[in-house]
Amino acid sequence: MIFRRPVFWLTLVFAGLMIAIPLHNNNVSLREDLILVAVAIILASNLNLMIGYTGYVNFGHIVFYGLGGYIGLYLATVRGWNLVLSALLAGLAVSLCALLFGFGILRLRGAYFALATIGILVAVQSFVYNFDPWGRSTGLYVSFAAYQPLGGARRALWITYFLVIAVMALSMILSLAIKISKFGLGLFAIREDEDAAVVLGVNATVYKAIIYSVSAFLPAVAGTLMFYKNGMIDPSIAFEFMLSLEGIVMLMLGGKGTVVGAALGGGLYEKLRSYLLTSPKLSNFHLVIAGVLLLLVVLFAPGGLIGWLYRLVPRSEKVIE
Amino acid sequence: MTALLEVSGVTKRFGGLLAVSDVSFTLAEGEILGLIGPNGAGKTTLFNMVNGVYKLNAGKISFAGQDITNRPPNEVVHLGIARTHQIVKPLYGMTVLENVTVGACFGRDSLQLKPARKVALEVLERVGLAERADTPARSLTIAGKKRLEVARALAAHPKLLLLDEVLAGLNPTEVELMIGMVRSIRDSGISVLMIEHLMQAIMSLSDRIVVLNLGSKLAEGRPQEVVNNSDVVEAYLGFPDIVDKLRGVQ
Numbered sequence: 001m002i003f004r005r006p007v008f009w010l011t012l013v014f015a016g017l018m019i020a021i022p023l024h025n026n027n028v029s030l031r032e033d034l035i036l037v038a039v040a041i042i043l044a045s046n047l048n049l050m051i052g053y054t055g056y057v058n059f060g061h062i063v064f065y066g067l068g069g070y071i072g073l074y075l076a077t078v079r080g081w082n083l084v085l086s087a088l089l090a091g092l093a094v095s096l097c098a099l100l101f102g103f104g105i106l107r108l109r110g111a112y113f114a115l116a117t118i119g120i121l122v123a124v125q126s127f128v129y130n131f132d133p134w135g136r137s138t139g140l141y142v143s144f145a146a147y148q149p150l151g152g153a154r155r156a157l158w159i160t161y162f163l164v165i166a167v168m169a170l171s172m173i174l175s176l177a178i179k180i181s182k183f184g185l186g187l188f189a190i191r192e193d194e195d196a197a198v199v200l201g202v203n204a205t206v207y208k209a210i211i212y213s214v215s216a217f218l219p220a221v222a223g224t225l226m227f228y229k230n231g232m233i234d235p236s237i238a239f240e241f242m243l244s245l246e247g248i249v250m251l252m253l254g255g256k257g258t259v260v261g262a263a264l265g266g267g268l269y270e271k272l273r274s275y276l277l278t279s280p281k282l283s284n285f286h287l288v289i290a291g292v293l294l295l296l297v298v299l300f301a302p303g304g305l306i307g308w309l310y311r312l313v314p315r316s317e318k319v320i321e
Numbered sequence: 322m323t324a325l326l327e328v329s330g331v332t333k334r335f336g337g338l339l340a341v342s343d344v345s346f347t348l349a350e351g352e353i354l355g356l357i358g359p360n361g362a363g364k365t366t367l368f369n370m371v372n373g374v375y376k377l378n379a380g381k382i383s384f385a386g387q388d389i390t391n392r393p394p395n396e397v398v399h400l401g402i403a404r405t406h407q408i409v410k411p412l413y414g415m416t417v418l419e420n421v422t423v424g425a426c427f428g429r430d431s432l433q434l435k436p437a438r439k440v441a442l443e444v445l446e447r448v449g450l451a452e453r454a455d456t457p458a459r460s461l462t463i464a465g466k467k468r469l470e471v472a473r474a475l476a477a478h479p480k481l482l483l484l485d486e487v488l489a490g491l492n493p494t495e496v497e498l499m500i501g502m503v504r505s506i507r508d509s510g511i512s513v514l515m516i517e518h519l520m521q522a523i524m525s526l527s528d529r530i531v532v533l534n535l536g537s538k539l540a541e542g543r544p545q546e547v548v549n550n551s552d553v554v555e556a557y558l559g560f561p562d563i564v565d566k567l568r569g570v571q
Contacts, residue, residue, distance in 0.1 A: 189423045192412035201398035201427030
């Protein structure tokens with residue numbers, strides 16, 4: 001039962017604090033900081049389902065976020081649909097695309113799969129660059145009127161924030177639920193040795209396609225919410241390859257394959273990045289840091305921060321999942 | 322006795338290499354059938370065709386009256402054929418118990434996690450790995466890993482077990498334990514098809530033996546008949562005097 005898992009309650013407390021602290025004194029700048037942390041956690045957690053659980057490195061994970069942003073923003077602004085409904089539909093649509101792509105590219109393994117995921121990212125981006133209804137390279141803009149259904153821009157931003165925090169909590173709970181399920185056991189078997197897993201009876205083709213599709217859903221929902229909050233979307237920010245790479249750094253830093261590790265890595269990396277981005281002398285230096293971090297983690301702590309904790313306190317593995 | 326497994330005219334080519342050529346045999350329910358032959362005879366290739374890892378170029382395989390030719394491995398397990406690997410393939414990052422739980426979860430009964438874990442613990446008890454349940458699979462000795470292979474296969478609750486050289490690399494005590502285990506598996510109602518190089522063991526365990534050489538079936542029969550077959554002695558065993566040695570064992 002998931003309710004007996006400490007991480008489940010930890011997630012709820014964490015999400016509660018993320019809401020309560022900026023709300024307490026109406027701290028808008030803190031809220032804007034924390035929403036980026038939440039998005040980093042969403043991306044890292046869902047990427048973890050592929051890399052950490054299944055052992056397939058997805059370099060193009062950000063495509064789900066960007067495509068979700070486009071579909072959701074189109075529905076919410078151009079069509080004028082309800083924001084939550086638009087976000088959910090965007091999630092479903094992107095998941096469905098991922099399922100179709102997944103059956104195709106998940107036949108590939110290792111480096112070839114990774115290359116194919118980059119290919120998908122580039123292909124979708126080029127498509128959007130040339131797609132008229134989505135404004136080609138100019139992108140889509142959210143008119144001020146679009147915030148009216150939520151009671152004006154000021155309230156809309158808070159509501160979006162709460163929704164993003166909810167998606168963050170859901171991402172972590174989803175990771176936990178999969179980890180303790182039979183489905184998760186099948187994924188771990190695939191990660192350890194796919195050929196052996198198939199001989200043991202795991203339907204690897206279907207399992208991989210499902211997890212690829214599942215890992216697309218919440219990032220797509222988050223994409224809608226974030227680009228709605230930002231008020232605009234264009235192909236260069238929606239499908240930023242660097243963000244895809246940074247997602248991998250976050251995951252490796254925190255500890256792939258663990259629920260808490262993905263969240264911790266996402267949160268810490270995002271804090272570090274925004275510090276480096278805003279300090280005038282170090283503009284864009286964050287990518288250098290990211291590269292060095294990744295190198296250090298891969299070389300000296302392949303289990304990331306959580307893996308390191310497991311080694312220090314072996315019993316923690318049962319609690320901090 | 323009815324035929325549980327029926328292999329007829331199977332052929333497998335790898336490019337220009339004819340690995341298995343037109344091999345046919347049947348395995349009766351409750352039988353231990355030994356598969357022997359020199360290195361490169363096509364024994365493991367034959368296993369890989371039976372459990373669906375390789376696609377056949379020709380021929381047909383049926384199991385329990387059902388055509389299973391070219392069915393993927395994960396479906397073959399559900400129908401009741403489990404196997405072990407000659408080169409052991411533990412899921413290294415997982416514990417021994419988790420490894421066997423995978424076998425039970427995705428085997429013939431498709432158990433849920435909880436019952437699967439129970440079955441896994443029972444099987445570990447049976448193969449003598451119970452006290453290693455929580456250790457990572459990578460830290461087992463080679464004998465332990467071979468047992469883990471058997472345990473995972475057993476947890477799938479198979480009707481037929483394919484054992485690929487489970488005795489290779491074991492010391493004499495371990496060999497004896499494993500032979501006892503194979504006997505008890507058969508006594509529990511599971512038929513066994515086994516590849517083995519250790520002649521004494523396979524001669525004493527098997528009800529019948531199929532001999533492969535260079536991809537073709539060379540001989541078939543009871544162990545006694547096979548060792549007296551002059552083709553087998555010449556082509557496979559090489560030295561005629563080994564027959565006398567084996568007779569001594571029987």
